[in-house]
Amino acid sequence: MPDADTRSRQALCPHCSQAMRYLGAATEVVPFWHRIGAFFRYPFHTDPLVVIAICTLVPVLAPANLLGALVWLVLALALFKYTYAVINHTAEGHLKPPPLATAFTGSGFNIVILQLLVFVLMGALVVTAAMLGGPILMLLVLAFAVLALPASIMVLAMERSVGAAVNPVNLAVLMARIGSPYFLLYGYLILLTVASGAAQDFAMTHFPRWAAQPLSGFLNSTFTLILFHMLGYLLFQYQEELGFASDIQDDDENNSDNRQRDRSTRFDADLDMNLKDGHYERAQALLESALKNDHNNPKRLSQLYKLLTARNDTATLCRYHPRLFAWLCDQHDGAEMQTLLGRLVKVQENFQLDDPALSVRAAETLYHAGHYRSALRLLRDFHKRFPDSDQLAPAYLLAARILANGLQQWDKARAFLLFIKKRCAGHPIHGQIDTWLQQVEQQQPLKGPRANFQAGE
Numbered sequence: 421m422p423d424a425d426t427r428s429r430q431a432l433c434p435h436c437s438q439a440m441r442y443l444g445a446a447t448e449v450v451p452f453w454h455r456i457g458a459f460f461r462y463p464f465h466t467d468p469l470v471v472i473a474i475c476t477l478v479p480v481l482a483p484a485n486l487l488g489a490l491v492w493l494v495l496a497l498a499l500f501k502y503t504y505a506v507i508n509h510t511a512e513g514h515l516k517p518p519p520l521a522t523a524f525t526g527s528g529f530n531i532v533i534l535q536l537l538v539f540v541l542m543g544a545l546v547v548t549a550a551m552l553g554g555p556i557l558m559l560l561v562l563a564f565a566v567l568a569l570p571a572s573i574m575v576l577a578m579e580r581s582v583g584a585a586v587n588p589v590n591l592a593v594l595m596a597r598i599g600s601p602y603f604l605l606y607g608y609l610i611l612l613t614v615a616s617g618a619a620q621d622f623a624m625t626h627f628p629r630w631a632a633q634p635l636s637g638f639l640n641s642t643f644t645l646i647l648f649h650m651l652g653y654l655l656f657q658y659q660e661e662l663g664f665a666s667d668i669q670d671d672d673e674n675n676s677d678n679r680q681r682d683r684s685t686r687f688d689a690d691l692d693m694n695l696k697d698g699h700y701e702r703a704q705a706l707l708e709s710a711l712k713n714d715h716n717n718p719k720r721l722s723q724l725y726k727l728l729t730a731r732n733d734t735a736t737l738c739r740y741h742p743r744l745f746a747w748l749c750d751q752h753d754g755a756e757m758q759t760l761l762g763r764l765v766k767v768q769e770n771f772q773l774d775d776p777a778l779s780v781r782a783a784e785t786l787y788h789a790g791h792y793r794s795a796l797r798l799l800r801d802f803h804k805r806f807p808d809s810d811q812l813a814p815a816y817l818l819a820a821r822i823l824a825n826g827l828q829q830w831d832k833a834r835a836f837l838l839f840i841k842k843r844c845a846g847h848p849i850h851g852q853i854d855t856w857l858q859q860v861e862q863q864q865p866l867k868g869p870r871a872n873f874q875a876g877e
Contacts, residue, residue: 449657452650453604458515459653463645468502468517472645475499475523476637480630497532498523499641503648504531507577510652511659517645534582538572541586564588570609571595571602574651598658605654609647616643691723700731711743721747725760734767742775749781754789757782761794773798776809783818792826803843813844814869820856821866834860 452459463472475495482488502523509518542565550558568591575594576585584590595602620636627635687710694703707724711717725744728737737744741764748757764771773779779798786795795818802815809815816836824833837860841853849869856866 449659452601452653452657455653456608459646459650462517462649463642465517467520468506468645470520471499471502471523472638472641476634476641479637480634497529500532500535501528503644504528504535504577506645506648507574507652507655510649511578511655513656515653517649531576531580534576534580534585535573537582538576538585541582542572545586567606568592568595570606570651573648574655577648577651578655598654601654601658605650608650612643612647612650616640619643695727700727703727704731704733704736711740716743716746718747718750729759729763734763738764738767742773742778745773745778745782749778749785752785752788754785754787754791757785758789758791758794761786761797772800772805776802776806776811776815779806780811780815780818783815783822787818787822787826790826792822795822803839810847813840813847813849816840816844817849817856817869820860824860824863824866828863830860830863833866 463469475498478495479488479492482491502518505518505522505528509522546558546562546565549561568588571591571594572585575590576582579585616639619639623635623639624632687706691703691706694700694706704724704727707720707727710720711724714720721740721743724740725737725747727733728740737760741760744760745757748754748760761771773782779802783795783798786792786798799815799819802809802819803812806812816839820833820836820840823829823836834857837853837857840847840850841857844850852869859866
């Protein structure tokens with residue numbers, strides 16, 4: 421909203437003055453299935469790439485003794501700590517990876533132990549189900565455990581609680597709130613796991629052992645980061661359903677135009693509110709104010725045109741007609757231009773455009789839409805209204821095409837061509853006049869001027 425304070429996450433409804441609930445970026449997050457490419461680019465930022473390199477290459481160089489095993493264990497803990505931090509970091513709205521220091525400093529190394537406890541407890545639940553209910557109950561519990569595994573990882577990463585991560589009610593509620601996209605993500609995770617296994621198998625099969633081990637570890641770590649980033653993004657995408665609010669913190673893809681987009685979104689919200697409340701004068705004032713700063717904004721011109729036509733405000737249509745005609749030319753909307761011209765002619769019988777270039781463009785648009793007489797109306801007395809314009813020859817050539825191709829009035833078309841031949845000798849299209857005159861004599865369709873690709877001297 422225009423007067424909202426995003427830092428304190430407070431705002432009052434401009435309609436009823438009641439406090440509003442802050443939604444963060446919940447309404448503008450891009451769905452994860454539209455960001456697959458960004459997920460695969462994620463591990464190749466500098467920080468995660470360095471973490472992966474350290475955690476996969478250093479163990480290869482470590483001695484094959486107790487010290488080497490200790491180095492391997494410490495680096496494995498650091499890598500797991502970093503991957504779980506990715507979930508938190510992404511869920512908070514950070515679309516860039518966490519810094520390198522996250523893997524090796526601070527608390528959070530116990531996440532590996534917590535995850536092992538979760539796996540042990542899930543296994544215990546499956547065994548207990550087998551003992552109490554036989555193989556059918558065991559299979560049902562096992563199927564739920566496998567299906568809820570991504571949800572369990574997300575809960576553990578966010579809450580750091582083993583109980584919450586194995587609570588079936590908690591996991592079922594999370595999956596239900598996310599809905600069908602959870603199962604879509606689950607399919608992506610299966611594909612990622614299969615792809616990771618296939619890539620590692622290829623490395624172990626086609627490379628020597630000294631190269632295959634670090635390459636396999638690198639691939640495994642890369643796919644794991646992609647997977648955990650997707651889990652964090654799922655939480656970020658469905659933050660409203662899950663009861664928290666996060667903003668996009670560092671989206672480098674959209675950062676350059678965030679301010680302009682936010683301003684435009686707020687304007688649209690304010691405009692929509694005024695329209696729904698029936699405050700059409702306020703809505704019109706908003707649009708006219710916006711067009712003072714951005715004269716030819718097609719979106720605002722479209723909104724203003726629709727509002728003015730709905731209100732039958734012909735006076736304001738007359739005031740904005742040059743910009744509206746130019747906008748309709750850009751849209752190639754001859755049908756709507758015919759409607760606008762009809763409204764203006766009712767108010768001003770001898771209505772004409774004051775810009776020669778715009779007159780030709782508008783007539784061309786009407787001609788292609790099949791409104792031949794309206795197109796000719798805009799070109800009427802062109803040589804009297806704009807005697808020195810360089811648009812005179814194109815205007816009367818267009819008039820000849822309309823008369824010949826649209827109305828089959830060959831004599832009148834010939835008269836316009838002869839006028840060009842006599843009065844526009846210096847214009848580039850003058851050299852093609854004889855060809856068009858011959859086509860008129862044979863009552864053949866007239867084509868537009870040929871493109872000239874000759875470089876100017």
